Amino acid sequence: MKILVIEDERKLARFIKQGLEQHGHVADLTHSGSEGLDYVAGGLYDLVLLDLMLPGQTGFDVLQNLRAFGLNVPVVIISALSDPEKVVQGLDLGAVDYLRKPFDFNELLARIRVLQRRATLSDDVVLRVADLEMRLVSHTVLKNNRTVELTNREFALLELFMRRAGQLVTKNEIAEKVWAADYDMGSNVIEVHIYQLRKKLDAVGIPGLVETIIGRGYRLKVG
Structure with missing residues (x-):
């Protein structure tokens, strides 16, 4: 999969990118919501991993704008915000999954595999x-x-x-x-x-x- 990581904590972003690439994915990084939207609009991504507490546009803003612009790439939220209301808000705005920080990287990989299996079962493009x-x-x-x-x-x-x-x-x-x-x-x-x-x-x-x-x-x- 080609995955975009939108995460302003640069050390964590590099860790995620390295781990994804070690498991056969292609990963790009960006550290702000507005730049992330530009990447999605101009790239060919299978998945976005999205932090919520971003400078400028928040992750919630990014989700709203993705849908407003007709960009239907699947989004998994990765956030330290664990309040159930935030989880519900993110899912209602179109995210397909929500992973709380700190997280186990193997769990992230497992959730990505679930999304891959779902996609395979749907009509192929x-x-x-x-x-x-x-x-x-x-x-x-x-x-x-x-x-x-x-x-x-x-x-x-x-x-x-x-x-x-x-x-x-x-x-x-x-x-x-x-x-x-x-x-x-x-x-x-x-x-x-x-x-x-x-x-x-x-x-x-x-x-x-x-x-x-x-x-x-x-x-x-x-x-």
Whole structure:
């Protein structure tokens, strides 16, 4: 899963991010409510972990604004506020779960697995380009019923390309939507991941699907 952590306690935020990535997730961090909303609006997140006591917009404000803007990403609240009224308020505003601080990290992972199972049991969302099929909920990519094994970053890259099939996708857009705060403008990490993605697509018989538009970005071929 690609997960956004909105937590102003930076040491805790880094701990959560590290733990999530050790268990196969992609995690981005932000430390304020308003910035978190920008990330959700511009990113492709499967889940948001949300603190309530944030500078500027509170977590409750974030929940209200997410729904007002039609952003339906699942949200799990992680908060030191243990008053039952706060729990009820958060759930009524659209959060799918509420975890009280301090928490056991294994419990957080278990709750994430529950959400993954629920999503898998619901109708999958499918993107199709040429012979390629991407199932967003079950997080699988198929070519003629043959599974294409991708890392989480490669999956996020391909999802962006498939959603924008036939359109130019700039390097800046990729950095914002797939890497967010983790991207180092001086690195070649995007080029390396696209190279690896192309190799895997080539291996299942789809050579040249991701085109380089020199000096501008990339495009997924259609037709």
